[in-house]
Amino acid sequence: MKWRGRRQSSNVDDRRGQSGPRQGLGGFNPLLLRPIIKLLFSKTGLFIVGAFLVISLLMGKNPLSLITQFLGGGLPTTESSAPYTPTAEEEELANFSATILANTEDVWNKLLENYREPTLVLFTGSVSSACGSASSAMGPFYCPGDEKLYIDLSFFDDMEKQLNAPGDFAQAYVIAHEVGHHIQKITGISEKVQRMRGQVSDTEYNQYSVRLELQADFLAGVWAHHSQEMTRMMESGDLEEALNAANAIGDDRLQKQSTGRVVPDSFTHGTSAQRMRWFKKGFDTGDLSQGDTFSANPL
Numbered sequence: 001m002k003w004r005g006r007r008q009s010s011n012v013d014d015r016r017g018q019s020g021p022r023q024g025l026g027g028f029n030p031l032l033l034r035p036i037i038k039l040l041f042s043k044t045g046l047f048i049v050g051a052f053l054v055i056s057l058l059m060g061k062n063p064l065s066l067i068t069q070f071l072g073g074g075l076p077t078t079e080s081s082a083p084y085t086p087t088a089e090e091e092e093l094a095n096f097s098a099t100i101l102a103n104t105e106d107v108w109n110k111l112l113e114n115y116r117e118p119t120l121v122l123f124t125g126s127v128s129s130a131c132g133s134a135s136s137a138m139g140p141f142y143c144p145g146d147e148k149l150y151i152d153l154s155f156f157d158d159m160e161k162q163l164n165a166p167g168d169f170a171q172a173y174v175i176a177h178e179v180g181h182h183i184q185k186i187t188g189i190s191e192k193v194q195r196m197r198g199q200v201s202d203t204e205y206n207q208y209s210v211r212l213e214l215q216a217d218f219l220a221g222v223w224a225h226h227s228q229e230m231t232r233m234m235e236s237g238d239l240e241e242a243l244n245a246a247n248a249i250g251d252d253r254l255q256k257q258s259t260g261r262v263v264p265d266s267f268t269h270g271t272s273a274q275r276m277r278w279f280k281k282g283f284d285t286g287d288l289s290q291g292d293t294f295s296a297n298p299l
């Protein structure tokens with residue numbers, strides 16, 4: 001993509017290096033509790049506990065106080081006062097994200113009357129949102145309650161290394177997908193789907209959320225179509241990068257890749273083929289009226 005030197009959005013809330021959710025457990029991050037418990041019951045865990053016992057015997061210390069000392073000093077804390085110093089690579093990703101966000105603003109301001117621009121929150125590790133607290137392991141997400149997109153930029157690294165979905169346009173697609181959820185919020189579509197919860201069976205509700213996700217992919221495609229008309233940012237190979245990412249982060253592929261981090265914002269996004277098809281449809285037509293995933297049959 002030819003993105004450098006373009007306008008960057010001012011709607012970026014850079015919370016990198018800041019404390020995540022404060023839950024009053026001293027310096028201990030509660031998000032780490034589950035992985036630690038899991039670890040303790042694994043072979044490695046038993047080994048670590050054994051090692052602590054041996055060390056405490058050798059040092060003549062109480063093993064519990066040694067463990068507390070280790071937890072207090074060795075794990076990330078919820079308090080942080082030092083300013084965050086990103087690497088050059090991280091700074092590049094932050095600039096890139098602010099540029100793509102600005103470009104989605106330009107496109108959606110053109111397509112929608114009175115478009116309300118969302119905020120992009122950059123965070124590291126964990127973050128508080130109106131939708132609750134989240135860890136970066138959940139992947140990027142959009143919170144309708146505060147109309148903000150949340151991204152830990154290390155996700156882009158995971159996309160490249162664990163999901164085999166490299167490329168700047170693949171990253172732009174992820175941002176545009178989350179902006180797609182914002183469009184669904186301000187047009188009232190996501191609320192309609194949310195109201196179905198409890199009124200229909202879980203299986204049926206799941207179907208609706210798949211359709212909501214595929215529509216966010218369609219909207220990302222619509223953005224790419226108009227962005228290209230306005231800026232000619234895309235280069236050859238870019239469309240393939242987005243399609244490859246849509247393919248790589250479909251539910252069916254993800255379930256096979258159980259070791260990596262889980263991807264965007266909800267438990268269900270549709271199959272790889274469906275995601276690619278809807279992104280492509282948005283990209284080819286650029287026409288918002290083509291995106292009714294709710295009455296499409298088959299999807």
Ligand SMILES: [Zn+2]
Pocket residue numbers: 177181213216264265266
């Ligand atoms: Zn989504």
